[in-house]
Amino acid sequence: MKLEELRPLVGVGRQLYVETYGCQMNVSDSEILVSIMQDEGYRYTENIAEADVILVNTCSIRDNAEQRIWGRLNEFRRYKKARKNLVVGVVGCMAERLREELLNDGVVDIVAGPDAYRDMPRLVAMAIGGSHGVNVELSQEETYGDIRPVRLDKNGVNAFISIMRGCNNFCAYCVVPYTRGRERSRDPYTIVREAKELFEAGYRDVTLLGQNVNSYSWKPEDGGEVDFPDLVAMVADVSPLLRVRFATSHPKDLSDKLIDVMASLPNVCRAVHLPAQSGSNRMLTAMNRKYTREWYLGRLAAIRRKMPDCAISTDLIAGFCGETEEDHAQTLLLMREVGYDSAYMFKYSQRPGTQAARHMEDDIPEDVKTARLNEIIELQNELSLASNRRDMGKCFEVLVEGASRRSCKQLCGRTSQNKMVVFDAADGIKAGDYIVVKITDCTLATLFGEIVK
Ligand code: SF4
Incomplete structure (x- = not known):
């Protein structure tokens, strides 16, 4: 012993x-x-x-x-x-x-x-x-790579796998580099092992998690490198029946290699979450985001060239320091130009210790922030509904997640594009199964359909 x-x-x-x-x-x-x-x-x-x-x-x-x-x-x-x-x-x-x-x-x-x-x-x-x-010591090395997480989710289908910790980007508004420390990547072989164990336990959809997954980089002492596209391919190789997602991507680091790997592997989901934060170059510079609106749109064009069916979601901040009506209008224009499928939208909230808190004035009045956020939300609701309406009449492969919240006679599941679909339950269909559903109706948050096979 x-x-x-x-x-x-x-x-x-x-x-x-x-x-x-x-x-x-x-x-x-x-x-x-x-x-x-x-x-x-x-x-x-x-x-x-x-x-x-x-x-x-x-x-x-x-x-x-x-x-x-x-x-x-x-x-x-x-x-x-x-x-x-x-x-x-x-x-x-x-x-x-x-x-x-x-x-x-x-x-x-x-x-x-x-x-x-x-x-x-x-x-x-x-x-x-x-x-x-x-x-409260922050570490340069800790990745918890050897820990086997206890799954606290309920459905036994979707799981998160942490692939890296911390962030080196220091966006002006963000507290994460101060609370989570510098970027560290986890050993890829422990990540693949975790994905295999999840698959064997019945999980069918894993999300690779990090503050900026695109800068994942594992450099073993004997040379070579596993970068993020390599890692995605390694996890996708666990089984064609295992869906692979990732979050969050930083637009400055989204490489052609990643787009090519995604496009070549059908089980890597057709959904990219690419936080824009603002549509104004002036604001992007103030936020220290290290890309321009033009670069951002170029990355999306590259994704859509290779994967026309890829869903795009984003994060947007209303009322960052010094934001003018013109800057805000640029954000609304960007939203229309991209036609986001969904978005997380927030008012700017100053966080002590960040670059913005130390060097910029939180000068946009609360009522103006609220009004701008409401305009952004209203527009996104319109775009999300339009995106869902475009899916009507189409067939999608859906991974079943379990009973729908509204009725025990209905099931729900997700498309590769990360959209929730509700459909009538049928004998023999259970969580973890792949089925094909034809979309017959929608709201701005949900698709409704019928099982085709
Ligand atoms: S917003 Fe994201 S990329 Fe920027 S500092 Fe925060 S965690 Fe890092």
């Missing part, structure tokens, strides 16, 4: 509850965290009322995300009153940013940054012993 098998596991007999906020990276991180804690004997529970340890995986990307989490921590006071030994931990981006404030709040026992999850059993043990558990 190995020495570590003889040592007492601190978690035995204790239940762990994890609440996750923010992006897909955080969902993936929570799965890593649960895996680390289970190895230490903790049992994962979905019932907060029976938890001995509550961990909140946090997001700092916008002020309202942080405000929600502060509100939630406040609610935990009553759990703490009811259970004297309850341990509450804040992990992730907010922990990295607000360590002192969190510890002074009186509810929080543990503060752990995104690179400190391996240390969590020790931090919990410290909290149980009556002290604060704190580790």
